[in-house]
Amino acid sequence: MNDFAVLWDWLAAGVRWLHVVTAIAWIGSSFYFIALDLGLTKRPGLPEGASGEEWQVHGGGFYHIQKYLVAPAAMPEHLTWFKWESYATWLSGFALLAVVYYAGADLFLIDRNVLDVSAPVAILISVASIGLGWVLYDLLCKSPLGKSDTGLMLVLYAILVVMSWGYTQLFTGRAAFLHLGAFTATIMTANVFLIIIPNQKIVVADLIAGRAPDPKLGMQAKQRSLHNNYLTLPVVFLMLSNHYPLAFGTKFNWVIASIIFIMGVLIRHYFNTVHARKGNPHWTWGAAGVLFIIIMWLSTVPKVLTGEEKLSAAGEAFVASTHFPAVRDTVMGRCSMCHAAEPGYEGIHFAPKDVVLDTDAAIAEHAREIYLQAGRSHAMPPGNVSGITEDERRLIVTWFEEAR
Structure with missing residues (x-):
């Protein structure tokens, strides 16, 4: 038995577990704050500067939460920053990518019937595509198009569709789905690391110095946070997709990946609407169900598999x-x-x-x-x-x- 191979396999298992734990922490805190923010209510008697409050009950206790758009009159001594969940998720995810797909490039990353390249070239393509994705996304957000949330989202979706197809022309189907998830997750983490947290730190520094914060900083951070909100569920699917060969290993795998993004947006729209107390759009689940049926059909064209075989x-x-x-x-x-x-x-x-x-x-x-x-x-x-x-x-x- 090769002791190194056993140790490497356990390393992959440990890094995968770390990635799951950190991802749960990031997604959990993100979803909680989105729901909290949407559920805040403006009531008479709030402290100056408070934009809303929410009463919640959990674990046998009651919580009274207030949100300040800028900051309270006196900054608290201890301020908790929610950032390391995001950073640790990306770092552990990239480590897992390296341990499994880079170290095992000939088996898991390269399909020589798709693109016959050496392992170093395939790894270089992988890293470059993930990094260039963030650069392109950031430039679009800062361009005049970034002033239109709807227009920007449509263009971004078009880019994701192109990348869905592009990755299937470079790697194995399994690696293509994984890379599409990494491409999207990198955008999300970079939003936190390069935009949201730095902007918040500038606002805090301005307040401490007695200066009026630039409102554009808050608007920019809010837009990036909105994108992260709607991209989360598709990324979760893509990261788990290696368990579903009928998704990544079929002719129309890139179309399936593209549809998954729409399904994720529909489901997040449902929860966002309910949390904001703006209705109960059950139609989103129906639409997602129809899309899922289409995915099932696409995975087995021209025949649809039916029934379990004993x-x-x-x-x-x-x-x-x-x-x-x-x-x-x-x-x-x-x-x-x-x-x-x-x-x-x-x-x-x-x-x-x-x-x-x-x-x-x-x-x-x-x-x-x-x-x-x-x-x-x-x-x-x-x-x-x-x-x-x-x-x-x-x-x-x-x-x-x-x-x-």
């Missing part, structure tokens, strides 16, 4: 199929280098997800997974490292659909 009961039919010998040869030649009791692929020491495909019975038992991940989608092999052909994929589809 493969253990149908195993004999899969083995008895006239196509089985050819499918078995494909699986043994294209998949068993990793999915074996003793994997032969460099750096793989245990069969992924403990799926071993070295017997007829094992292949029949996992027929549905083979069909979904290597037939109906290109999720497996990762980056098509074993060179499975389109004819072999079609054979897997025919085998499964005729035998079930």
Whole structure:
């Protein structure tokens, strides 16, 4: 056993867990303050400078919260800044990107059927695209277009659609979705690090010095915060998308990613409206549901998968199929280098997800997974490292659909 490989795998697990914890902290505090801000009420008798207040109950206690648009008459001795949740989420996310996708570029990042480049070049493209995304976004926000929230959001969405397509022309489907999430998350964290927090610090310094703060600073920070609000849910999906090969590993994966952004906006619009006490727009859930059905269809064009297969009961039919010998040869030649009791692929020491495909019975038992991940989608092999052909994929589809 390679001790270094085991340690590296545990490093990936630790960094992933850290990323999950910090992301929960950031998203949780962000959603709480958005709901709080939208729910604040202007009532008579508020202190001078207070724009609204809210009474809340939680954990057996009552909380009385007041918001000052500028600052109270006397600055408090201790002021809590909500920033490290965002910073730690991005830093841990980039570390995870490096540990999994950069260190394992040949397996997880590069698909030589999409773009045949070396690992250093692929990593350079990755880093450059993420950084340039923020630069382009920031320039747009500071341009005359930035004065129109609606116009800016439409242009930004168009950019995200282009990036959805562009990443699928550079990397594996799994890496493309992950990079689209990193591209968006970098914009969100940079908003906090380079705009929101610096602007707030300038306002605080002006108040302490007795100067009137520039209102543009608050308007700029509010706009960036609004963008972060609506981008959060799509980023969460993209970061978890490696579990869903029918999303990232199919022909129209970039369209699916583009639709996910619309779904996230619809769901956030619902919660924002309810928290602001401006109604209960149930239509947003209906629209999101329709979009989800469209995604399901896009993932399986031209056929839609229906029903769960009880493969253990149908195993004999899969083995008895006239196509089985050819499918078995494909699986043994294209998949068993990793999915074996003793994997032969460099750096793989245990069969992924403990799926071993070295017997007829094992292949029949996992027929549905083979069909979904290597037939109906290109999720497996990762980056098509074993060179499975389109004819072999079609054979897997025919085998499964005729035998079930």
